[in-house]
Amino acid sequence: MSVILSLLLAIPFVGAIITLLMSGPREKLAKFVALVTTAITLIIALYTLTLGPSKYIDLDENFTWIKTANIQMNYALHIDGLSALMMFMTSLLVFITVIFSSTETDRPNYFHALLLAIEVGLMGVYLAADYFLFYIMWEVTLIPMFFMISWYGGPRKHYSAIKFFIYTHVASLVMLIGIFAMVFTAAHNGLANFSFIAVKNGFGGSALLQTAIFGLLFFGFIVKMPIVPFHTWLPDAHVEAPTAGSVLLAGVMLKMGSYGIIRICIEVFESSVLYNWQTVMIGLGVLSMIYGAYACIAQTDLKKMVAYSSVSHMGMVLLAIGCLSEIGIEFAVFQMFAHGLITAVLFMVCGLAGHNIGTREIPLLGGLAGKLPIWSFFMMFGFMASLGLPGLVGFVAEFGILYAFWEILAKMGGIYIVLIGLGMLSMMLTAGYYLWAMQRTLFGDTTDKIDLRSIHDVNKTEFIALSIVSCLIVLFGIWPSLATNVITSFSGGLL
């Protein structure tokens, strides 16, 4: 039995403990510990990813953790095409944020401990093969993020942190009810085994019951994604969160929601139940996509705009999942991956606006391309990637998702085919808000509303962090099969 997957959890955990203890004069060294820890995790994650889907089965770990006469909970880890990508992205983005936040001077030991703790939770969520473990890890991600926002956040950090915590916690309680309902429905011979496989094999019951349980779980997940109308915690949390927090929040934490939908809702429930929910999924997905895009246009805070663009892009993920087709799932996962990479750049850029320029308010900016060329380059790059410029990773995802949507519509025929216009509208709006934002910040007359002497361009570590992610955006944009080969090993034959 291999221990690689456990290492992915254990190494950041150890790192978190060490950095936590490095108070006093040693706190300056915390970033190096964090860097080494996350680098090792990244190397292991990369190694695991490159093993190839056929070898993933060898990495399974399964121990009974709590066992009574009626329930059994396991420490079970499993990896497949879906979790491999998410795991890779988690380790990558945490690594990137550690590099990026090397200039953090406010209690750096706690800061890095929180980052590593989030990594443990995220890894756990993506690798868990047991509902109990999954739920614990789900909550584990929440707490360090709460402190991240409320200790290192902006002016309204307490409001946002509490809102973030309560909102998503209530949702996860609903999800927990769903999990219990599902596990106990699947109980076999009076023994409720929480492992994924046991539940998947044993789950049944009437269509009504299944539909209801699906609803509970689905609610929990879409709040996390977030999907309109349960999204308002996200802009608030992002605006106040520190850059590292935002990158992880948008890059990998939102994906927990869509991961949950695919991993639990899609994999476990019968297709008839899924089809009952299809209209809701597609409807909410399209709503989020368009609504988020429109909301972006009206924002004046760069970071808030990017936060709403996440709503829009995660709406695309839900839309793709809702298509309930192989292509849909494939590109939903691809979009999760693509969006993780792209938002990392976007939030780093927005964070830099706050740090290096002093404000993120679009009306105060203007003509910065001449003053801050490197920052402007990355901002433009990120925006272009996010609006789906071919050659970058976002385009492949967008094309696949809208095609999956089109496939559904074309099969229905008749007047429904014009609904693809909604997809096209969102593409148009996305281009609109990004271009408009760029025009007002980077181009035009140089602003006189801020003190231009105090602004400075991207520093070395930030440049490295941005460059790594940008290179990956280009790499996967030109060569998407690198990722899709992993994904199809999972999505093929799922439905």
Add this chain to the structure above:
Amino acid sequence: MLDYSWLVPVIPVACFVFVGLFCKKKPQIGGYIAITGAALSCILASIISYEYLTSGYYSSNKAFTMAIEWIKIGGFSINFGIYIDGLSCIMMLFASFISTMIFVYSLGYMHDQGEKKRRYYAEVSLFLTGMLGLVISSNYLEMFIFWEIMGLCSYLLIGFWSFDHPEAKEKSSAAKKAFLVTRMGDVCLIGGLFILLWVFKSLDYNALFAPDAIKAVTNNEYGVQLVTIASFLIFGGVIGKSAQFPLHDWLPDAMAGPTTVSALIHAATMVKAGVYLTARSFPLFVYNSHMGEQVLLFIGVIGGFTAIFAASQALNNMNIKKVLAFSTLSQLGYMILALGAGGYLMCVGIKNGNEGLIALGASGYIAGVFHMLNHAFFKGLLFLCSGSVIHSTGTEDMRLMGGLIRKMPVTSITMLLGSLSIAGFPLFSGFWSKDMVLEAAFGPFEEGFGFGSVFCVLFLLGLITAFMTAFYMFRMWFMTFVGEPRENAQHCHGESPLSMSVPLIVLSIFAVYSGILILFGLGYVINESLISSGINVEKYSSDNIVMTIFSNQWTYISIALALIGIFIAYLMYDKKEINPGILNKNGKSFVYRLLADRYHFPQIYDHTSWGLGYGVARVVNYFDRNVVDGTVNGLSNAIVESGKIMRKMQSGFVRDYARYIIIGVIVLVSTLFLMFLTGGFQCQ
């Protein structure tokens, strides 16, 4: 060498990366690298074209293709490959050649731009990659990728001066407008691709253009509908990219970029991509035997209308670059008109099995592509000439020029040659192709089909456009180069440096003579791309083309109209015998103002985008903050408030608790009692 065709777009992209990363210290070196790259591409394109045209593929009327799988979408794979036929050879050659000339010219024109040159040379190289990649792509998605890369580059280059420049604001909004308006077309195009992918299960040209494939999918009504919608959507992309009515208005604004960029956009890349796409998708349109006629009629109408619509706006524009921009729009309209009319005939011909009609349609196709080629040369030349004028006078306003012929002989002579060419002066390149275009537009009427009368109108509009073209081009030439030197012309720097005048001379040779190529088998090469995509056209022969052209009475009419146009311009702006002020009431007449306001299109765009974009967005944002978030906050407040109320119940006095207990008991008992009465309890 054919196997190495992929190098043609890869060389400029390598230059892009190299210049972008390593030429920070010495941006001028970037220029030499970009030129070398473009020239290498051009040489390679020539070798490849030569090899293709002498190979077995060409003689057996087959396109040369090769592909590797790029990504699998569901069950079908999307390839990345190359597709070489007569059309792509021509496109590849003129795009790389003209770009090389423009890059050489940039050495002089952009000389004083300092370190911005690095960005400039990197971006123009990428721009060239976009075009070259587009023309050798082997499927629609690959084409779309390069199509969008070109969109990006045009955005960056039109907005070249959108910061650190006195007019940064206008420049940046012009760039944004260009990107968003063309994006509108792109979005349509991608919608079309979804449909094609779903219907054909592939986006490869090879798979789509097989006659059997199209017949197979259009054998039911739904298939016909979808293919027709896809055709319209693809043409929507063309409308955006090639700036046809009603998405035309970004092109005049795109003059905000450096003149070399305008030359690149108008002559070698960008707007030619739309025409290329129409030509490339020809089989898709003409094989749709149920609805293809309507699609092609639509294409023809848009083209013909744009031609005269744009030409009219060039009549009274005072900005030398904008006159040229409108003339580009108008000439693009010609190309689209020729393709539409030719396609229409071909579609009818295929439906009825009439080979004569198919051949006639093919000549429309050839006219469109041929005009694109000629236009590339003369429009590239004209823009570079105007750049030379702007470079030495420092203004774009023709009212401040005049009399430059003495100070800038090379520029004025080459520009004269270009103007004669675009005006269709006999034996200049524009003459041949314009005549073929008009002939093509007249075809459907001559043959007497249902929509023939529409094409007849388009043909007449085309004739009027020819007159207008001659007039406004020579108005421009006379205002700039003859007469009294006005303000800026008096202190002009004189003739431009060699790096600028040599490309002018080279291009002017091509601009004058490229038309003659039609006599030496060019039509045959273009036609081959139709045959290789499965359309059963007899081989084109250029033997009696001179006879056809000169035995047609319309040729003489169009020549006469062109000459009249030139003559009127001469009377008005050189001899000053007619005062244009009388005609337009000194710029106050309704028509004059309408034209000067560009038919209010800029305002229409602004209002539409403002209303549909920002207007809705503000409503959504208000709703989001107040209704959605308001509910959430309201809910949490309600819980907190109710907690505050409940807290008061914990008074600590026994009598209060006793009261609650008694109330509770009463409620409980009465409920049970009521339920008992109403039969709530059923004894099992």
